[in-house]
Amino acid sequence: MDEYIVEMRHITKRFxxxxxxxxxxxxIKKGExxxxxxxxxxxxxxxxxxxxxxxxPDEGEIFIRGKKVKITSPAQATQLNIGMVHQHFKLVENYTITENIVLGQEPPSRFMGFLPSVDIKGSNKKIAELSKRYGLEVDPRKKIEDISVSTRQRVEILKMLYREAEILIFDEPTAVLTPQEIEFLLDIIRELRNSGKTIILITHKLEEIKKVADRxxxxxxxxxxxxxxVASTTTKTMANMMVGREVSFKIEKNPANFGPEVLNVAGLTVKNQDGLQVVKNVSFSVRRGEIFAIAGVSGNGQIEVADAITGLIPASGGTISLNGNDITNSGVRERTVAGISYIPEDRQEVGLVLDFSLAENLAMKKYFREPFCEKGILNNEAFEEHxxxxxxxxxxxxxxxxxxxxxxxxxxxxxxAIVAREIELSSELMIFVQPTRGLDIGAIENIHRQILAQRDAGRAILLISLELDEIIGLADTIGVMYNGEMLNIAPAETLTANQVGEYMMGVKAE
Ligand SMILES: Nc1ncnc2c1ncn2[C@@H]1O[C@H](COP(=O)(O)OP(=O)(O)O)[C@@H](O)[C@H]1O
Ligand SMILES: [Mg+2]
Incomplete structure (x- = not known):
């Protein structure tokens, strides 16, 4: 049995x-x-x-390298050469990369014999070596607050390697990455395996498993x-086992039936905090019964378009109209009431109040109305039923x-929960930003069906997504943004995924 580096037997955990x-x-076998x-x-x-x-665990046993262990803290896991990159990174914002990596780890050396001090120079050197060996490039002196999500992830990986982890656990590492960054990460994971590490990859993305996993x-x-x-199993089989029923990869869509224009955006320009134009003279419109999807690689201004429409950031030029009324300068609440639902990209910061109950979160945008509030008194039963x-x-x-x-x-x-709440508002315009980011197939299917049902019910839908498949599958009309500009707008059936991909890389329309 010693081929297994990790064995978890009959584990039960209750919450x-x-x-x-x-x-x-x-x-789990060593090196897989x-x-x-x-x-x-x-x-x-x-x-x-x-x-x-x-x-x-409440019940069950864990064996590492054939030896039964009780792992009671991450520090102990580290001693057993186990490392983990969590779904939500655990880094200190105003510390440098090096400081984050050595934090709580580097045994302090004694400066002048008695003052504890950390050998930053030596650490920097070790980090640079690790970066180089595994292709994890970072500037160790940069602060976390100044680096991108994908770089933060590299820091987490370096942190594990710095602590000499041999068993590396990645918890949904690709959920926060763009398609290019995903490819890059998968390369790194392969590289780590080739150097003898054992990798545990948590994911619900079947293509990723197909690409890199052994079992x-x-x-x-x-x-x-x-x-x-993995090599002898189809993604379809995996999907069915995961969801526990037959799943269809195809999005079934009724023919479109467009009504009058709901949203009109004309010459919209948005500046960021540094005064740079991140949205440049963008114009488009969305009709009732239409899904208008904005495709684009992350960071090309598409989020800012959504934020300007919902009023979260100001427009510096152009106009935004809802049902013919100019809302360019209206407040956020005003726009919600006028008929805009918004499913934001950042669920935890913008979408929910995490310490409130599910019932409260679900009623968040209408608790001030009947039946939730009658004559100024909150009605608990209404919250519960809803x-x-x-x-x-x-x-x-x-x-x-x-x-x-x-x-x-x-x-x-x-x-x-957010999608449910926003759909229930029955707004005429619904804006979905990355609505299925990080979700599994069953949940994605569910949300796609909800979006299509809203379109069929005559709502105007603005969908912003990094997932090309999602755009191709759902959109009636596709606009592609690159570097703040809308490069092309066309009916979805006239575009192939490849063409959209080219626009996303900045290839201009003829
Ligand atoms: N700390 C916790 N307290 C209460 N329930 C939890 C906690 N962590 C996870 N759960 C619940 O346990 C179940 C499994 O969660 P999780 O392991 O996070 O799932 P996954 O990672 O597969 O998405 C879920 O129903 C979740 O709500
Ligand atoms: Mg999870």
Whole structure:
């Protein structure tokens, strides 16, 4: 049995109201890339958090290199050469990259014999070596607050390597990355395996598993469904096992039936904090019953277009009209009331109040109206009924139903809650920014169906997405943004994915 570097046997972990892991056994071979697949809330992070010492299992045993262990803290996991990159990075914003990497690790040397000091020079050198060896380029002197998400992730990986991790756990590492960055990360993961490391990759993206993983374990609602050899399994089989039913990769769409124009954006210009134009003279319109999708590589001004329409940032030029009324200078609340729903990219900061209950979050935008509020008194029953109905209709999974604190819910279910709330507003214009980011296939299917149903019900939909498949599958009209400009606008059926991809890289329309 010594071919297994990690064995988790009969692991059960309960949280209030849920069995997050139910008698799960997995064995991982030294030097393999072992993927852990499952829908949001299936129990993937929980299982790996136990291997990293953040939780202890209620039942079951863990063996590392054939030896039974009790891992009671991340520090102990580190001693066992286990490292983990979490879904939400754990870095100190105003520290440098080096400081973050050595934080709590470097045994202080003694300056002049008695003052504890950290050998920053030596650390920098070691970090530079590691960066070079694995292609993880960073400038170690930069502060975290000044670096991009993908660089932050590299810092997390360097942190593991610096601590001599041999078993590397990645919790949904690609959820925050652009397609190019994903390819790059997968290369790094392969490189790490080639140098003898054991990799555990948590994901719900099947193509990624197909590309890099050797074996794959599938979890569904806390239970292990199977362990597969990736090379001899189709993505379709994996998807069906993960969701527990037959899934279709094709988006079924009714013929479009466009009505009058709802949103008109004319010559919109937006400047960022440094006064640079991030949106340049952009014009387009969205009709009732139309999904207008903006494609583009991350950071080309598309988020700013959405933020300007919802009023989160000011327009520095141009006009925005809703149903013929100029709203260019209206406040955010005013625009919501005038008929704009918004599913933002940043769920946790903009979309939800994490310490409120699910019922409260679901009613967030209408608690001041009847039946939630009658003569100035909040009606608890109305909150409960409304919450229960939405949980049912939108398949929102949580430990304790409507009274669950939103913070404890998985990202996918948090997103379902926002989508449910915003759809329920019945606004004429609905703006979806990266609505399925980080979600699994089952949840994606659910949200795509909701978006199409809204379009068929005659709403105007503005969809902003980095996922080309999503754009191609849903859009009636596609606009592509590059470097703040809208390069091309065309009916979706006249464009292939390849053509959209070219515009995204800045190839201009003839
Ligand atoms: N700290 C916690 N407190 C309460 N419930 C939790 C906690 N962490 C996870 N859960 C619940 O356990 C289940 C599994 O969650 P998780 O392991 O995060 O799933 P995954 O990583 O597969 O999306 C979910 O129902 C989630 O809401
Ligand atoms: Mg998770």
């Amino acid at each position: 209030p109201g849920v069995v997050a892991n139910d008698d799960v056994s997995v064995s 890339i072992f993927a852990l697949l499952g829908e949001n809330g299936a129990g993937k992070s929980t299982l790996m958090s136990m291997l990293f010492g953040m939780y202890e 794959c374990a599938i979890l569904n609602r806390g239970k292990l469904v199977g362990v597969l050899d 919450g229960k109905r939405l949980i049912e209709e939108y398949d929102i999974r949580s430990g304790q139903g409507i009274s669950t604190t939103v913070r404890s819910m998985s990202g996918g279910n948090q997103q379902k």
